[in-house]
Amino acid sequence: MVSKPHGGRLISRVLSGRKLDRIREEAEELKIIEIPLDVGVDVENIAHGVFSPLEGFMTSDDYLNVLYYMRLSNDLPWTIPITLDVSSEDIRGLKEGDEIAVKSEGKIIAIMSIEEIYRWDKREYSRLVYKTEDIKHPGVLKTLQRKELLIGGKISLIDHLPNPYYRFTLRPVETRILFREKGWKTIVGFQTRNAPHLGHEYVQKAALTFVDGLFVNPLVGWKKRGDYRDEVILTAYRVLIENYYPKDSVVLAVLRTPMRYAGPREAIHHAIIRKNFGCTHFIVGRDHAGVGNYYGPYEAQEIFYEFPDLGIIPLFVKEFFYCRKCGGMVNEKVCPHSSEFRVKISGTALREMIKKGEMPPETMMRREVAEAILSFKNPFIE
Amino acid sequence: MEERKYTTVSIPTTLYNRIKKIIEGTGFTSVSSFVTYVLREIAAAYEEEEEAEPFSEEERNKIIEKLRKLGYL
Numbered sequence: 001m002v003s004k005p006h007g008g009r010l011i012s013r014v015l016s017g018r019k020l021d022r023i024r025e026e027a028e029e030l031k032i033i034e035i036p037l038d039v040g041v042d043v044e045n046i047a048h049g050v051f052s053p054l055e056g057f058m059t060s061d062d063y064l065n066v067l068y069y070m071r072l073s074n075d076l077p078w079t080i081p082i083t084l085d086v087s088s089e090d091i092r093g094l095k096e097g098d099e100i101a102v103k104s105e106g107k108i109i110a111i112m113s114i115e116e117i118y119r120w121d122k123r124e125y126s127r128l129v130y131k132t133e134d135i136k137h138p139g140v141l142k143t144l145q146r147k148e149l150l151i152g153g154k155i156s157l158i159d160h161l162p163n164p165y166y167r168f169t170l171r172p173v174e175t176r177i178l179f180r181e182k183g184w185k186t187i188v189g190f191q192t193r194n195a196p197h198l199g200h201e202y203v204q205k206a207a208l209t210f211v212d213g214l215f216v217n218p219l220v221g222w223k224k225r226g227d228y229r230d231e232v233i234l235t236a237y238r239v240l241i242e243n244y245y246p247k248d249s250v251v252l253a254v255l256r257t258p259m260r261y262a263g264p265r266e267a268i269h270h271a272i273i274r275k276n277f278g279c280t281h282f283i284v285g286r287d288h289a290g291v292g293n294y295y296g297p298y299e300a301q302e303i304f305y306e307f308p309d310l311g312i313i314p315l316f317v318k319e320f321f322y323c324r325k326c327g328g329m330v331n332e333k334v335c336p337h338s339s340e341f342r343v344k345i346s347g348t349a350l351r352e353m354i355k356k357g358e359m360p361p362e363t364m365m366r367r368e369v370a371e372a373i374l375s376f377k378n379p380f381i382e
Numbered sequence: 383m384e385e386r387k388y389t390t391v392s393i394p395t396t397l398y399n400r401i402k403k404i405i406e407g408t409g410f411t412s413v414s415s416f417v418t419y420v421l422r423e424i425a426a427a428y429e430e431e432e433e434a435e436p437f438s439e440e441e442r443n444k445i446i447e448k449l450r451k452l453g454y455l
Contacts, residue, residue: 068386069386170454178454182455308420309422
């Protein structure tokens with residue numbers, strides 16, 4: 001049985017049929033609020049139930065509960081506020097109860113009923129969500145650049161954004177049907193923002209040993225400079241799966257949402273999203289969604305103990321490395337040998353090699369994967 | 383933000399004392415935090431899906447067709 005959606009009901013706020021035609025016409029008459037692409041993709045996520053049970057952007061009740069207690073106002077676990085920021089200028093003449101048209105990438109994608117307009121404290125948000133106010137943290141910097149007001153209210157999707165990854169985009173309703181059609185009862189979700197090295201592969205395969213299927217769900221969208229570009233990640237995974245995974249046990253689809261780099265809080269957020277896709281289990285590795293030294297290496301695992309009611313089972317997998325004495329990929333739970341035999345896989349070292357156009361050793365990355373990455377002129381975000 | 387709201391639930395004193403002993407040396411700072419944790423766990427297990435999946439048989443077939451075209455099935 002695939003996992004129940006978070007809150008018990010998969011949200012769908014996608015308009016269709018006559019209602020869509022009517023609302024689309026009406027939307028032309030409404031005041032338009034322009035939003036950036038990374039907020040636009042979250043409008044789609046809300047509409048397609050990726051963020052179930054949310055039906056729109058948070059009002060202050062949910063926002064403050066999430067910020068302080070990591071729960072929605074109905075007590076459901078939720079750790080990252082999903083908010084829409086606007087300036088006073090944007091909402092001039094608007095009041096609570098009004099409807100607006102939401103525009104992104106040059107087209108109206110949704111309408112929204114304004115339930116509440118409220119102020120927020122971006123430093124407080126940073127302190128609580130990112131555990132720091134340091135502007136070197138990419139999430140903090142991005143937060144401080146946002147506008148001074150938030151508007152909360154339900155959205156209804158009337159159009160989709162251009163999607164370069166259409167072929168690899170699945171909605172929760174689709175993955176739920178897909179997993180059932182495949183006969184999978186237990187599915188482990190894997191979140192990633194990296195091209196896969198051997199460590200990732202073995203973490204996934206260790207988890208797959210205990211469940212029916214693996215859902216590899218790379219995050220595509222806004223990321224910080226120096227991270228792999230989306231098309232590189234997707235290409236690298238396609239190559240890896242084609243060459244090294246049992247075909248009937250893996251599904252690869254992207255998740256379009258921005259990275260927040262919120263470490264432990266984001267790990268819970270990622271788990272809830274995968275629960276909505278139907279996953280029963282979720283892999284949490286070392287320093288999940290971390291950046292720099294803002295979070296402890298296993299803090300993102302420890303936070304799961306605060307949520308007995310999450311509804312998805314976290315799998316805490318130790319980091320894999322190559323052991324020359326064992327003669328294979330192992331982790332510290334199963335390898336008794338000392339560090340002199342261990343080849344640790346460093347994502348930073350791998351990126352440095354790739355930047356120089358060097359082929360990483362096969363104890364770190366599959367040759368086919370490395371070749372696919374090196375075939376890109378510049379695999380990293382500038 | 384105003385302080386979080388709480389309400390009182392009565393449990394037998396004997397149970398209270400038993401839990402007090404159980405949580406000694408654990409991460410739980412009070413009987414209340416332990417009881418909250420356990421109740422959330424149980425509440426989640428009891429909450430059933432409010433309704434069936436939000437798609438008809440026709441929509442399901444359309445999705446299966448799409449999944450086939452994309453190579454997922």
